[in-house]
Structure formats: C-alpha cells, structure tokens
Amino acid sequence: MKTIRLTYLILSSLITFSCSSNDDAIEPNPEESLYFPPINSDIWETKTVTELNWNQDQLQSLLDFLELKNSKSFIILHEGKIVVEEYFDGHTNTSPWYWASAGKTLTTAVTGIAQEERLLNINDKVSDHIGTGWTSAPLEKEDLITCKNLLSMNSGLDDSLGDNISPSNLQYIADAGDRWAYHNVYAKLQDVVSAASNQSWSNYFNVKLKNRIGMTGSWIQNNDFNVYWSTTRSMARFGLLIYADGKWESEQLLPSDYLNDATNTSQNLNESYGYMWWLNGKSSYRLPQTQIQFNGSLVPNAPIDMYCALGRNDQKIYIIPSKKLVVIRMGNAADDDNFALSDFDDQLWLRINALID
Structure with a gap:
C-alpha cells in the first residue's frame, strides 16, 4: 500500500507541475501580437474589419462622414496592423500634410529622449540652456520657467499676442505654474534640445526618433517656430511608437516612465493635459485661448482611456490602449477653423464606435 500511495503522490506532483508549466507556456504576451512595419519599406501588414468582427455595414458611413468633413486621409491601426486606410480629395499615401499642433508631441518625445541621455532635465530652467532674455518678462520671472512648464503649458507667459515666439511676444502675465494657457512657447524646447545636444534640432530629431521608426517628413519654419509635415503613415508610425509604450520592436526608444508622465495629468490647472498630450x-x-474650465470629459463619445495629439484644423492622433487602436486623421478643418479640439472629435467617435463595437 505504501508503494501504491507513493506512486500516486509522484504522479500527482508530475501532473500538477505539467499543468502549471503548460499554463505558463500558453499565457499570452501582448508584445508578441504587436506588429511594427519595416523601417526601410512602405510595406505594412493589414487586418480586415471582418477578421476583427467589427460592423462592416458601418464602414462606408464613417468614410462618407470623413469625406464630407474635408478629410485628406484616415487610418485605423489595430495592434499595429492597418485595418482602415482611406484617402480623399486627391491626397495619397505619399502626399505630405502638416501636423500642426499634433506635432507638439514630437517635441515631447524628443525632450524625453534628451533627458534619458542626460543632456537635460525637464526641471531645468529654460534659461540654463538658452540663456536669459528669451522672453520680455522681468528676469526674476523668466528665471522661474522650467522645461516642464513648457511641456505642461503653464509658463505664465501671455498667450494672447499671436503665434510668433520672439522675445517681444513672450510677455509675463503670471508666475510659472500659476496659469495654464496653450501657447507656441513650447517650441523653445527645441532650442533647449539643440543647445544641450550641440547640434541642430532637425538633426537630433532625425537621428534619435525619425530614422529609428522609419518616418518621412521634415520641419518647415512658420512664424518663428517649426511645423512638421509628413505622410499619414509616418504619423501612424509615431502613434504606434507611443501606443507601444515607447518601444519599436524590441528597442526602447522613449523612456516608459517619462511617457507615462507625459500621458497623465501634468499640473493641477487642466487635468486633461499631460506633456502636450490631451487626455x-x-x-x-x-481649451486654447480661454481661461474657462469646462466640466466633463474632453471627447464624451470616445473611450475614457484615450489620449490624443490634436492639431489646428483637426489633425488627429488618437491612442486607445483598451481597444488596441491608433487612429489618424489629416485634412482641412472639418467645419470652422480651430486650435485643436472641435465638435468633429465627438461626431467622429460616434461613427468609429458604430464600426468597432
């Protein structure tokens, strides 16, 4: 009996170990299902709406709405693969278009890379890197402004003097950290990175970000600051990098802890704003150009975990971790000219939801 009991215990242990090992072996790894397009090729794998069990009958109404609302291009990625890609009004997958303020998030990303390389710290004073006199504020007030204030849009500088960011247009209105205002002064971070790296902004950007994920495009100067132009797929590549927590394939390009800070509330004045990402x-x-606080969610029809890059006249990068989606829209203003957010966002998400839910 002892021999039988011992044999039973050994077999039971082996079965338990085997089951445990099998459970570990089949546990899914989210990173394994994430697709990255080749860096030196425009080949991009796809999925179909049918494969994902989305509502095929809702796709055309979404595309009709996009065309009606002056869109140039639209892409939906699921786990990195293209599910929907459409172009309108003569635009193609090789046509460049401007990112407008959606490109602010490129500056956010590169600033994080420069910090990881210990070229700067976002808590540094801006003047530590580019010298004093870059504003018209009194020196003791200019001295309060950090790189983080520029990332968070709470520099305290007057936002009512236009797009130009020459010193005469950068005037004191409140102490840094005391007032949130959407402002092109963020572009001074590009000067900070350039000074800290001892090379041009474009060169540092190209080497540390653009070339490493296969983006195309270039910075074009407008009103004393740079605006990025690229294809829609290049915008989608950047969105995929951010969705992947700063990784491209197995390489961590953007520090994940910094990216986490960037996509969460960065100050106590506008809880829907991170480091140039809208939450x-x-x-x-x-919203830009107002000191009014609005109650409720930024885009009520969109998933609550969505964060996004929003640019003038409805340039959009939406990232939705819970749905495994990156969504891109480029084009002219859907309705009236706008700084970033418009009613178009909510109406668009009403139709995206009809497709994916």
Whole structure:
C-alpha cells in the first residue's frame, strides 16, 4: 500500500507541475501580437474589419462622414496592423500634410529622449540652456520657467499676442505654474534640445526618433517656430511608437516612465493635459485661448482611456490602449477653423464606435 500511495503522490506532483508549466507556456504576451512595419519599406501588414468582427455595414458611413468633413486621409491601426486606410480629395499615401499642433508631441518625445541621455532635465530652467532674455518678462520671472512648464503649458507667459515666439511676444502675465494657457512657447524646447545636444534640432530629431521608426517628413519654419509635415503613415508610425509604450520592436526608444508622465495629468490647472498630450476621461478640461474650465470629459463619445495629439484644423492622433487602436486623421478643418479640439472629435467617435463595437 505504501508503494501504491507513493506512486500516486509522484504522479500527482508530475501532473500538477505539467499543468502549471503548460499554463505558463500558453499565457499570452501582448508584445508578441504587436506588429511594427519595416523601417526601410512602405510595406505594412493589414487586418480586415471582418477578421476583427467589427460592423462592416458601418464602414462606408464613417468614410462618407470623413469625406464630407474635408478629410485628406484616415487610418485605423489595430495592434499595429492597418485595418482602415482611406484617402480623399486627391491626397495619397505619399502626399505630405502638416501636423500642426499634433506635432507638439514630437517635441515631447524628443525632450524625453534628451533627458534619458542626460543632456537635460525637464526641471531645468529654460534659461540654463538658452540663456536669459528669451522672453520680455522681468528676469526674476523668466528665471522661474522650467522645461516642464513648457511641456505642461503653464509658463505664465501671455498667450494672447499671436503665434510668433520672439522675445517681444513672450510677455509675463503670471508666475510659472500659476496659469495654464496653450501657447507656441513650447517650441523653445527645441532650442533647449539643440543647445544641450550641440547640434541642430532637425538633426537630433532625425537621428534619435525619425530614422529609428522609419518616418518621412521634415520641419518647415512658420512664424518663428517649426511645423512638421509628413505622410499619414509616418504619423501612424509615431502613434504606434507611443501606443507601444515607447518601444519599436524590441528597442526602447522613449523612456516608459517619462511617457507615462507625459500621458497623465501634468499640473493641477487642466487635468486633461499631460506633456502636450490631451487626455480623455477626466472630470474637467480647459481649451486654447480661454481661461474657462469646462466640466466633463474632453471627447464624451470616445473611450475614457484615450489620449490624443490634436492639431489646428483637426489633425488627429488618437491612442486607445483598451481597444488596441491608433487612429489618424489629416485634412482641412472639418467645419470652422480651430486650435485643436472641435465638435468633429465627438461626431467622429460616434461613427468609429458604430464600426468597432
């Protein structure tokens, strides 16, 4: 009996170990299902709406809406693969278009890379890198402004003097950290990175970000600051990098802890704003050119975990971790000219939801 009992215990242990090992072996790894397009090729794998069990009958109404609303291009990625890619009004997959303020997030990303390389710290004073006199604020007030204030849009500089960021247009209105205002002064971070790296902004950007994920495009100067132009797929590549927590394939290009900070509330004045990323699902938000606080979520029809890059006249990068999606829209203003957010976002998400839910 002892021999039989011992044999039973050994077999039971082996079965338990085997089951445990099998469970570990089949546990899914989200990174394994994430696709990255080749860096030196325009080949991009696809999925179909049918494969994902989305509502095929809702796709055409979404595309009709996009065309009606002056879109140039539209892409939906699921786990990195293209599910929807459409072009309108003579635009093609090789046509460049401007990112407008959606490109602010490129500056966010490169600033994080420069910090990881210990070229700077976002808590540094801006003047530590580019010298004093870059604003018209009194020196003791200019001295309060850090790189993080520029990332968070709470520099305290007057946002009502136009797009130009020459010193005469950068005037004191409040102490840094005391007032949130959407402002092109963020572009001074490009000067900071250039000074800290001892090379041009474009060169550092190309080497550290653009070339490493296969983007095309270039910075074009407008009103004393740079605007990025690229194809829609290049915008999608950047969105995929951010969705992948700063990784491209197995290489960590952007520090994940910095990216986490960038895509969460960065200050206590506008809880729907990170480091130039807009955040959905918060209880209130503020918009450019106003000091009014609005109650409710930024885009009520969109998933609450969505964060996004929003540019003038409805340039969009939406990232939705819970749905495994990156969504891109480029084009002219859907309705009236706007700084970033418009009613178009909510109406577009009403139709995206009809497709994917």
